[in-house]
Structures are given as C-alpha cells and as structure tokens.
Amino acid sequence: MKLGIIGTRGIPNNHGGFEQFAEYFSIHMAERGHEVYVYNSHNHPYQDDMFHGVKIIHCYDPEYKIGTAGQFIYDLNCIWDARKRNFDVILQLGYTSSSIWHWLMPKSAKIVTNMDGLEWKRSKYSAKVRRFLKYAEGLAAENSDFLISDSIGIKDHLKKVYGLNSEYIAYGADVFVNPSKMVLDKYGLSPFEYNMLIARLEPENNIETIIKGYIKSQTKRPLLIFGGLNSYGKLLSEKYGHDERVRFVGPNYNQEELNNLRYYSRFYFHGHSVGGTNPSLLEAMSSNTFIIANDNIFNKAILEEEALYFRNSEDVKGYLDTDQFEVLNENFTLKNRYKIKQLYSWDIINNKYESFLLSIQKGGER
Numbered sequence: 001m002k003l004g005i006i007g008t009r010g011i012p013n014n015h016g017g018f019e020q021f022a023e024y025f026s027i028h029m030a031e032r033g034h035e036v037y038v039y040n041s042h043n044h045p046y047q048d049d050m051f052h053g054v055k056i057i058h059c060y061d062p063e064y065k066i067g068t069a070g071q072f073i074y075d076l077n078c079i080w081d082a083r084k085r086n087f088d089v090i091l092q093l094g095y096t097s098s099s100i101w102h103w104l105m106p107k108s109a110k111i112v113t114n115m116d117g118l119e120w121k122r123s124k125y126s127a128k129v130r131r132f133l134k135y136a137e138g139l140a141a142e143n144s145d146f147l148i149s150d151s152i153g154i155k156d157h158l159k160k161v162y163g164l165n166s167e168y169i170a171y172g173a174d175v176f177v178n179p180s181k182m183v184l185d186k187y188g189l190s191p192f193e194y195n196m197l198i199a200r201l202e203p204e205n206n207i208e209t210i211i212k213g214y215i216k217s218q219t220k221r222p223l224l225i226f227g228g229l230n231s232y233g234k235l236l237s238e239k240y241g242h243d244e245r246v247r248f249v250g251p252n253y254n255q256e257e258l259n260n261l262r263y264y265s266r267f268y269f270h271g272h273s274v275g276g277t278n279p280s281l282l283e284a285m286s287s288n289t290f291i292i293a294n295d296n297i298f299n300k301a302i303l304e305e306e307a308l309y310f311r312n313s314e315d316v317k318g319y320l321d322t323d324q325f326e327v328l329n330e331n332f333t334l335k336n337r338y339k340i341k342q343l344y345s346w347d348i349i350n351n352k353y354e355s356f357l358l359s360i361q362k363g364g365e366r
Helices: 017-031 068-084 099-104 126-145 154-161 182-187 207-216 233-238 254-262 279-286 296-303 313-322 325-344 346-360
Strands: 004-008 037-040 054-059 090-092 110-114 148-149 194-196 224-227 246-250 268-270 290-296 308-310
Touching: 004 017, 004 068, 004 148, 017 037, 017 054, 017 090, 017 126, 017 279, 054 068, 054 148, 054 325, 068 099, 090 346, 099 126, 099 308, 099 325, 110 233, 126 154, 126 182, 148 154, 148 346, 194 254, 207 224, 207 233, 207 246, 207 313, 224 254, 224 290, 233 246, 233 313, 254 279, 268 279, 279 290, 279 296, 308 313, 325 346
Parallel strands: 004 037, 004 090, 037 054, 090 110, 110 148, 194 224, 194 268, 224 246, 268 290, 290 308
Antiparallel strands: none
C-alpha cells in the first residue's frame, strides 16, 4: 500500500495525540513493508526526509505567522501535494481545517477520516466558530470514503446524525514498566502523597469543578495541574492560586516523566467531557494510577467499573475526604492495565488500522 497521512503537525510527536498516533502507526506500516508518507509542518523541529522508514513531506505552514488561519493553508498545501503522489489511501486525522478542501482530494485515493471528537461542543469557541465546526464535521462525514471513530460515543453520533457507519478503532497505549522516583524530586513530591491532572486548561475538561472540590476538601496533599497557562488557565490560577495545595505547574511533554508522575500519584483526575477516547486517559490507565473521572459516556465506555466518577465539586470533595485509595487501588489499577494489554496496546491498535486500510484497498464498501 502507498499511504499518505495528513492532518497533523508531523512526526516525531511534539504536539499531541494525533501526532503520537501518526508516529506509532506510520513506523508500524513502514516496518510491514508499506510505502508510508507523513506530512510535516515546514518548521517542525525534525527536518530530515526520512524517519524510521517513513518518508516525510515538509509543507509550508504559516500558522506561526497568522495564527489559526494558517492551519487551513497548511492543510491545503498538504492536499495539493497529495494530488501528485498517487496514494492508494489517504488517512486524514481530524477534519477541522481540511474538510473545506474536500473537493481537491485526489480522486484515485481512498479517503479515510478519523472523525476526532465533538469539537463543535467546546464552549471555548464562539457561536460562529462552533457553527463552522459542526459544518466541517458534516463535510468530512459526507465526503470521506470511509470513517473511523475512536469511541463508541462518536460512532453512535455519526450513525444518528448522518446515517453513516464508521469503523471503531480506539487510541492506543502501552503498559508502563520500570518506574523511577527521580522525577518526584523535581516537583518536591513523595510517592502517593500528591494528586494530579493533565489537560488543556479548558472549561470542557472540568478543571474548575475539580479545583473547587479540592479546596472544599480536608486533604493536605497537593494537586498538581499540568497544562499550559492559556487565558482560561491564567484566570483559574488567579482565582484559586491562593490555596497552596493547588499548584499550576505548567506543561510537561516528557512522556517518561509524566508516566512516572502518574504512577506515583495517589489520585489522577480526568475531567475531559467532550471528544472520543482521550489519549491521556489511556496513558493514565497504563501508568497504574487510581482514576477519578468525569461521569460521561466517553470515559465510562473505557474505564467501566474501574474508576470513581464525579459530576460536581461535591463529588470530588467526597472522594478526597473518604479516600478509598487503600481499598480500591489494587483492583482498579490491575483491571485497567489488563484492558490496555488486551484492548488498547499499540500493537493491537496498529494492526486494526492496518487490516481496515487493507480491506479498503481491496475494495471494501462504506
């Protein structure tokens, strides 16, 4: 198969979930003997033309100059280049800034789109932007040859709203082994004597709900909040930073450090409420951590009975004050690691993607 992957800033990953997937999957496909191309922003830190057998195509990306509008130009440049590559399959990761160019996609290739989450539900966007995102979702759904959903909730949404089938393939993770306490010194922490969360600081991730519950609780353990201080994050920091237990520590993109921090945390809060299978949730499960998650269909479909769920700050307060770590921890973490091995390991996810794309190449029907 000659495969092109578009819709990311590029590989190796230095941005987010889709980039991480593109890195793992493209290497897997190259090792299986497929001819694989990944599109990278021209200013990506990695400037070589090959990465572990994957061919890198650098396309001009003006986002650094003009902001969000630059993403649309970058995607256009990628699609324009793809027209001359004679790909068998183009795997499109997300649709926000590419779906408006659907009419330029090469007709000879099968277009497969991972439909991401319900971006139009995010309250951080204005009403006008949310209307556009809903429109873009429809464009991608109607104009792709095949769709992939990374959660059952997204699969059900696509069927209900557009009457379209999609292939359910979740995100991946690998069980974390060989933990080290060294990173704890960097943050002045002791094993299992702190709690944490990792998220973009946005309303849909329920950061404020978690903080409110934390402040009302009797716990003396610190809460580490990992995430860049955007405008919303600064607002939260100014509002709640007076409580010395609540620590806004900024972003950390070192996966090894984050795995160790999760491993030695007492409780890991996962407040995400919009989207599909969130990568950070699977990474938390793989890191042997006790998860307290927002009560919604996306989180419950993955965690099932192996987590505690909150709907409001009183729930958060209650979990901290009753502290069931010693009672539930071993059962929760053991079963969640088992799920990662049996359902969500990168080998399993990569093989599912490969099988699905090969079936498409051989004439599978939508």
